[in-house]
Amino acid sequence: MHEMSIAMAVVGQVEEAAESGGASAVTAVRLEVGELAGVVPDALAFCFELACAGTVLEGARLVTETVAARARCGACGHAWPTGMPPDLCCPGCARATDVELVAGRELRILTVDWEDGPAPRTARTREPISEEG
């Protein structure tokens, strides 16, 4: 399942960050999820709970922040929110040939909150989430 592999990747990254920060319990994880990332928030929340079981993340809250998808037209420079499903035809010049998606595919950890440890309560991870399989 798509969401399961994402959830496992998130848990893996947070575990690593918590370990290097000396934390023993993670309370919340904030994720940035693009509108077009193809993630169903409910499914992700469910998978996240499963993936957290037996780790330092057990019982942690998952907060997802949706990023609206935006496109930009190379021909006239117009930028617009694409919506979902994405509308990739420029409302400025009605062309769809030189359209670039500038936002909406995000999928990364924003912040991690944990209960103890000498490190700051909030940690940033380095890499975007990569899916396995």
Ligand SMILES: [Zn+2]
């Ligand atoms: Zn245009």
